[in-house]
Every structure is written in structure tokens, then in C-alpha cells.
Amino acid sequence: MVFYLNELSVFGHGPETAKMLQGSTPHDQLLIQISDSFAGLLLFAVGFLLFMVSFVKDRDFQSFFAKGCIILHIFMALWRIYFERRLEDLARDWPRQLVGDIVLSLSWLFFLVYSWREKYD
Known part of the structure; x- marks a missing residue:
């Protein structure tokens, strides 16, 4: 890269x-x-x-890590909304990157839902 x-x-x-x-x-x-x-x-x-x-085989740690990743992606999305859209050179890229952050946070959320389903079945 x-x-x-x-x-x-x-x-x-x-x-x-x-x-x-x-x-x-x-x-x-x-x-x-x-x-x-x-x-x-x-x-x-x-x-x-x-x-x-x-x-790591510990489900509690895995869910803790997934929650941290969700929070990280939410903060990245907020950063893009409040700061990157103000830069005119990057103004056309932030919506696409915002969608990527939302999709990645949803993937971690689906992981949490799947692990909760396994835990409570």
C-alpha cells in the first residue's frame, strides 16, 4: 500500500x-x-x-471486543460526518466511507446477535 x-x-x-x-x-x-x-x-x-x-475461546471477551469494534466504527462515522465532509477535497468520498463504517459496525452487531443466539439456545 x-x-x-x-x-x-x-x-x-x-x-x-x-x-x-x-x-x-x-x-x-x-x-x-x-x-x-x-x-x-x-x-x-x-x-x-x-x-x-x-x-480466544472466551465468549465474553469476544462479545466485549465486538462491542468495542462497534463503538470504534460509530466514532469513525461521526468523524466523517462532522469533519471530513467539511474538507472540499474529500467531500465526495465521505458518504461512501460512511456507508462502509455502518456496514462494518452492522457486521459486528450481527456477530453479537449470533453469539447471543448460541448462548441462550
Whole structure:
């Protein structure tokens, strides 16, 4: 993802917006690259955490983790509603990303409903 960042930006946002998102000064470009690196590190950490949690057999912990993921996706949706829609460069992308956050939180909610069904059957 880091090696083809420009191509991913062009694919996701279009060529004009991708050029604006790269930054206009070397300082801005460095800050954006550092931010992208931290985002990649966060994605790796979340994936590794999900991998570790998948081996836990405790249902209470699994439901606790699912509730935390639901809250995280709700906060991400609120962030997109209140802040990202105000950025004119990203204004056309936030509804699609908002739908993605809602779908991901619903997937965790369905996991909770399924685990409650198994627990009370």
C-alpha cells in the first residue's frame, strides 16, 4: 500500500484530488508520508490484534471486543460526518466511507446477535 500510494489515491479520489492530497511543499509531503506510514502501522496492528482475538475461546471477551469494534466504527462515522465532509477535497468520498463504517459496525452487531443466539439456545 505504501509503495503504490499515488496510484491508490488516483484510483480512489481521481487525478486532480490525488495531486492536491500529495501536498504542495516538501514539509507537507513529509507530514503526509508520515501520516500514511502511521496509518499502515495501525492497520497492521489492528489486523494482528484481530488474528490474536480469533483464537480466544472466551465468549465474553469476544462479545466485549465486538462491542468495542462497534463503538470504534460509530466514532469513525461521526468523524466523517462532522469533519471530513467539511474538507472540499474529500467531500465526495465521505458518504461512501460512511456507508462502509455502518456496514462494518452492522457486521459486528450481527456477530453479537449470533453469539447471543448460541448462548441462550
